[in-house]
Amino acid sequence: MKRNPEKARAGMQRWRAAHPAEHRAQGRARYARHTDRLKAQIAAYHRAHPDIVRAKREKHRALRKGAIGFFTAEEWQQLVIEYDHACNYCGVIGPLEQDHRVPLARGGTNWIENILPACRRCNARKPC
Numbered sequence: 012m013k014r015n016p017e018k019a020r021a022g023m024q025r026w027r028a029a030h031p032a033e034h035r036a037q038g039r040a041r042y043a044r045h046t047d048r049l050k051a052q053i054a055a056y057h058r059a060h061p062d063i064v065r066a067k068r069e070k071h072r073a074l075r076k077g078a079i080g081f082f083t084a085e086e087w088q089q090l091v092i093e094y095d096h097a098c099n100y101c102g103v104i105g106p107l108e109q110d111h112r113v114p115l116a117r118g119g120t121n122w123i124e125n126i127l128p129a130c131r132r133c134n135a136r137k138p139c
């Protein structure tokens with residue numbers, strides 16, 4: 012493994028691809044052995060990447076509601092830049108949330124085309 016790390020890594024990748032269930036079990040066992048350390052690592056990753064966390068949370072929320080579509084953290088960032096970091100409704104510059112043009116509850120999708128940046132106040136005021 013030391014002599015040829017590339018080859019070893021490729022071999023491990025092949026094994027993971029061929030044994031997905033075992034790989035998941037190993038991951039769970041590793042998590043059980045090092046729960047505290049891994050929890051801290053994951054929390055640090057979440058703190059360092061709030062956009063990715065938000066995009067993931069939004070995706071799962073939409074899936075629970077049975078909506079189709081999803082968008083990436085990059086697509087959201089792009090949209091915020093297009094709106095000059097301002098709320099679509101009141102124009103305030105500040106932390107923005109993801110508002111659905113057509114609410115998920117009324118059959119709106121979770122594609123980026125249905126998303127608008129809104130400040131917390133405007134997003135909370137609109138029923139959705």
Ligand SMILES: [Zn+2]
Nearest residue numbers: 098101130133
């Ligand atoms: Zn607003």
